[in-house]
Amino acid sequence: MWILLAFIILLGFVYWYTYPRLGEVLLVAYQKRAMQQARLVRRRYSINGISLSVLETEGTRDKRKPLLMMVHGFAGDNNIWLSLAALFKDEYHIVIPDLPGHGHTGFSPEWHYKVSDHGKLLTALVWRMGYQKATLIGNSMGGYVAAWMAKHQASAVASSILLCPAGMPSKTKSRLDIMLDKGQNPFFITRRRGYHRLLSMAMASGPYIPGIVKDVLADQHIARVSEYQQVFDDFVSSGYIDEKELASTTTPVLVIWGGRDGLLDVTALDNWVHCLNCDWEIFHDVGHMPMAEAPGRTYQRIQHFLNAKKQRQAA
Numbered sequence: 001m002w003i004l005l006a007f008i009i010l011l012g013f014v015y016w017y018t019y020p021r022l023g024e025v026l027l028v029a030y031q032k033r034a035m036q037q038a039r040l041v042r043r044r045y046s047i048n049g050i051s052l053s054v055l056e057t058e059g060t061r062d063k064r065k066p067l068l069m070m071v072h073g074f075a076g077d078n079n080i081w082l083s084l085a086a087l088f089k090d091e092y093h094i095v096i097p098d099l100p101g102h103g104h105t106g107f108s109p110e111w112h113y114k115v116s117d118h119g120k121l122l123t124a125l126v127w128r129m130g131y132q133k134a135t136l137i138g139n140s141m142g143g144y145v146a147a148w149m150a151k152h153q154a155s156a157v158a159s160s161i162l163l164c165p166a167g168m169p170s171k172t173k174s175r176l177d178i179m180l181d182k183g184q185n186p187f188f189i190t191r192r193r194g195y196h197r198l199l200s201m202a203m204a205s206g207p208y209i210p211g212i213v214k215d216v217l218a219d220q221h222i223a224r225v226s227e228y229q230q231v232f233d234d235f236v237s238s239g240y241i242d243e244k245e246l247a248s249t250t251t252p253v254l255v256i257w258g259g260r261d262g263l264l265d266v267t268a269l270d271n272w273v274h275c276l277n278c279d280w281e282i283f284h285d286v287g288h289m290p291m292a293e294a295p296g297r298t299y300q301r302i303q304h305f306l307n308a309k310k311q312r313q314a315a
Contacts, residue, residue: 020212020213020215023216024216026212030213031082034082038055039089040096042054042104045125045129047125048121052100052105053078053097054098055082055095056094057092057093057095062093063130066131066133066134067134068088068092068093068094068134068137069095069097069126069134069136070095070291071143072098072099072103073138073140073142073166074141074187074232074235076103078098079103081291087295087296088299092135095129099145100113100118101227101228101230101231107224113230113231114234114235114238115144119149122145126156127156133155133157133158134156135157136149136157137161138162138163139290139291141166142165143166143167144167144241146161146165147246148241151246151249154249154250157251159252159305160251160254161253161302162253163257163298164256164257164263164289167240168241170265170267170268172265174262174263174265176263186198188232191218192218192222195214195217202262203287203289203292204287204288205294207293243275253279254281254302255279255280256280256298256301256302258282258286258287258288259283259285260287261286
């Protein structure tokens with residue numbers, strides 16, 4: 001009896017001492033495996049004085065394959081694209097940057113974080129890699145960046161796919177809007193439970209994330225909150241995208257939105273469709289991150305859009 005009790009106490013101590021370090025091991029193992037499946041490696045490019053960390057297709061570049069760039073949202077990083085990238089690995093040379101202020105690229109108070117700053121930096125990255133154009137897939141803030149590039153850096157953009165993009169108002173307030181109206185920003189958190197709430201606002205379905213891994217992600221997010229505040233202020237100062245400028249965009253655009261998006265309400269889609277001559281789709285059972293919640297369906301819809309574009313160009 002005493003031996004069993006001592007063993008249980010020992011297990012409890014080991015669990016307490018290692019929590020959430022075991023979650024870090026699980027997270028790193030998953031990311032490493034997912035990178036291998038997508039055939040991605042981590043590299044750095046010096047762009048405009050910033051050492052930009054990216055995930056990129058391994059090996060030498062095959063210029064017969066077009067460039068596909070994936071752009072994450074605010075407080076995210078390039079790991080969010082791993083599931084979708086694995087589906088595109090045979091058709092494209094893929095590059096997934098960590099935007100300044102995020103991920104492995106890191107933060108500096110001397111940098112600027114407006115949408116236009118990100119857009120100019122990513123355009124320079126396309127050319128630095130030796131390509132003339134890239135197909136863009138952007139989510140949330142990254143969707144705003146992709147839309148800005150489609151208009152203002154059109155010579156560097158073949159097509160632009162926007163997943164729940166920021167940049168336009170919605171008719172119905174989202175959970176995020178309601179909290180911001182009350183002076184509460186769910187991104188600026190000090191406790192793990194706040195991060196869990198943020199995840200519930202962002203994703204309505206899958207993928208499953210073990211609680212111990214959620215706590216690791218929460219700790220990583222909390223450690224960067226002071227940096228995110230400057231990034232957020234710069235992002236918000238960009239304002240909404242100019243509707244008249246958007247209406248004159250000639251770059252082919254696809255907009256996909258999750259019907260259960262808690263951060264940016266799906267009714268914003270009406271404004272995008274009104275301004276753009278674009279293709280669009282609503283995934284009614286998905287939240288703010290279609291690429292993570294429904295990567296297979298997102299891949300198929302994007303492929304349908306890109307194949308239709310090729311057929312029109314060939315006609």
